[in-house]
Amino acid sequence: MMLVNVLGVLLIALIVWWFWLYQPQATDLGDSELIIVVENGTYQPSRIKLLADQPASLHFLRKDSSPCSETILIPDLKLSDTLPLNKVKKIALPAMRKGEYEFHCQMKMYRGRLVVE
Template identity: 40%
Template structure:
């Protein structure tokens, strides 16, 4: 009986790792436009997950949160000291003022949703 419980727990852990980190390994990439770019927050991922932008420009990002999960309620831009709470069913605008060149991760507060902002 203990063996079955341990096996079930191990399978659950493998499933969680696969769902959040391995299942969506195809990277969608999008250039940030002058009018802004919409990022959909749903099913455990940001879509697109990779954003590209030019250094020295103000970036306008529109987050469309469709996932009611508590994990999806905040987006955090690591290295830029920017975070914003996202309301379910509405579009939240996040403005990044002239980020310097570099690669920045953006995640939920628990870092299960993962995205990258590449500024060059």
């Protein structure tokens, strides 16, 4: 009984960590043509640093055939687009103010973040 409680608490801690605390390392967008791979439930990389007040573009390569991963949404920019399967798709971003902007798939299973600084 005790063991079950301990396991339950651990499981909750893991869920909290995964959904709220886990922060993957940020990758600089830089000048390079960074390609964000959409596969196995993650955007890789999922935390992308870019410069404020400059238009930029993201390149996505979707390898997951599930229909949900086809849509990409950046709610703060009112941006939504579709990603073709196994083809690089370029998404243009406007100049943005400093801050963090989430992007995700239709059901938020895939989640990423733009870090503008």
